[in-house]
Amino acid sequence: MAEFTTLARPYAKAAFIAARDASDLGGWSKALATAAAVSQVDRVKTVLSAPGLTAQQKADAFVALCGEELAEKQQNFIHVLADNRRLALLPEISVLFDLYKANQEKSLDVTVETAFEIDAATEKKLVEALSKKLDREVTLSTAVDKALLGGALIRAGDTVIDGSVRGRLAKLAEAMNV
Template sequence: MSEAVVANRYADALFQIANEQGKTEQLMEEFDVLGEIFRTNHELNAFLEHPRVSNSRKKQFIGDVFNDFSVNVKNTLKILVERHRTEVIPSIIDHYIKLMNDAKGIAEATVYSVRELSDDEREQLEKTFAKRLNKQMVKLQNVVDPSVLGGVKVRVGNSIYDGTISGKLQRLERNIGIAN
């Protein structure tokens, strides 16, 4: 089974349990911390994936280190250790965040521009795309991309909205090519 499918199943189950218990926000906060730990602490990943360290020792470590986390998160981590699937933890966190955002009507997007956008420009883009995507809010992450000659390109999930000059020129070129 692919990593994405496994991660989605765990995230879906955790979201459903947290929703039933009214603890979706608590789990979100725990996942923010957990995500940062797994992104920055390469020694932890190496330890959890090391074949010579026993699963019982790894699970004991998780119980000790993540003592303040909810039972559901700790048990999920222990199951992942037991099944040798700790590499999917960041994907589980990402999918859980997506589920939370969907439930709240929030979309995350990346905007590529030739320079850093001002707060007003970012706010205007967020409002425009919130309406366009029928969401309560859009959270934009600005990426400065020198290959963008002018305008902006916005990526929301798998969709790309290309308002760059080079994108417009390419569309014009295709249209002219069709006319010939």
């Protein structure tokens, strides 16, 4: 949801800056993922939305649930979110943080869907070509989708490269209906 993203962005950026300055991007990423998961538990949602609890009580309860997973600065971050009634944004904050982290590390997760399994040599060539084209370290995951008929569908962040037969047929059908 765009509104959640807009609200979460400054918090994600602040967390990212704190993590980068402390050279702890991985630790913060893990902590935010844990906090995001905890925030999605139904009973936790109920507690966080309870009108009778103060922000301090909600933050303390939340931090207690996360246990040892949160370092002191991360616990302080949870308190800031609670004070500003933004604990519900934790899943979006975590996603945005990971995007900032990937950009900082110049890495990118790429998904390649093909109609048939691809061998290790082809995977390696694909990683090299995508790394060069995208100027990022590429982590490749593959999936087989027989509906593609042939070719490949590549998803890298918000970039989609559709080189599948299905995609080409769809474009042809669209052109013929003009």
